Amino acid sequence: MTIGWPDLAEAALAIRAGALWWQPTSTPRCPRAGLLPATIVGAALRTATGAEPKIAGKPAPTLLRDAVARGEFRAPLVIGDRLDTDIEGANAAQLPSLMVLTGVNNARMRSSPDRATAHLYRS
Numbered sequence: 001m002t003i004g005w006p007d008l009a010e011a012a013l014a015i016r017a018g019a020l021w022w023q024p025t026s027t028p029r030c031p032r033a034g035l036l037p038a039t040i041v042g043a044a045l046r047t048a049t050g051a052e053p054k055i056a057g058k059p060a061p062t063l064l065r066d067a068v069a070r071g072e073f074r075a076p077l078v079i080g081d082r083l084d085t086d087i088e089g090a091n092a093a094q095l096p097s098l099m100v101l102t103g104v105n106n107a108r109m110r111s112s113p114d115r116a117t118a119h120l121y122r123s
Contacts, residue, residue, distance in 0.1 A: 003041060012048040021045070023053035025085060026060075058089030065093050077119075081105065 015021050023042045042053055057063050058080075068076050078097045080086020083105045090097035098119040099105070 008041070008044055008048070012045055015045060015049045015051050021051060021053045022056045024055075025057045026055050058085040059092055061089060061093035064089055064095060068093070068095070 011021075023039070026039060046052065064078060076095055078086060078090035078093075078095050079100060080090070080097065081100050081102045081104075083099070087097050087099055096119070
């Protein structure tokens with residue numbers, strides 16, 4: 001899928017007219033080079049409209065809270081490799097987390113309270 005200026009203009013006009021705007025994540029990085037993260041498109045739309053999107057995924061806690069509410073879990077644990085989505089999302093949802101060192105983050109980056117994780121797995 002290619003997104004061009006006409007698409008951005010149409011989206012901006014719709015948002016200005018009151019359209020509900022959802023974005024899948026708030027993370028500014030994309031792990032695969034060459035892919036356009038939704039947040040870059042979101043930044044363009046924010047600039048054009050002055051509006052803020054609702055975040056459907058991590059780090060907003062709604063996705064994780066909904067997942068826990070749909071089952072009967074004795075001890076849910078969020079496992080992730082990104083501090084800015086997985087671990088912050090777990091903390092926002094007040095769930096314990098396990099950080100695996102397979103992603104873009106490392107153990108030294110866990111210093112801020114919103115990125116604190118109770119467990120760390122070194123492979």
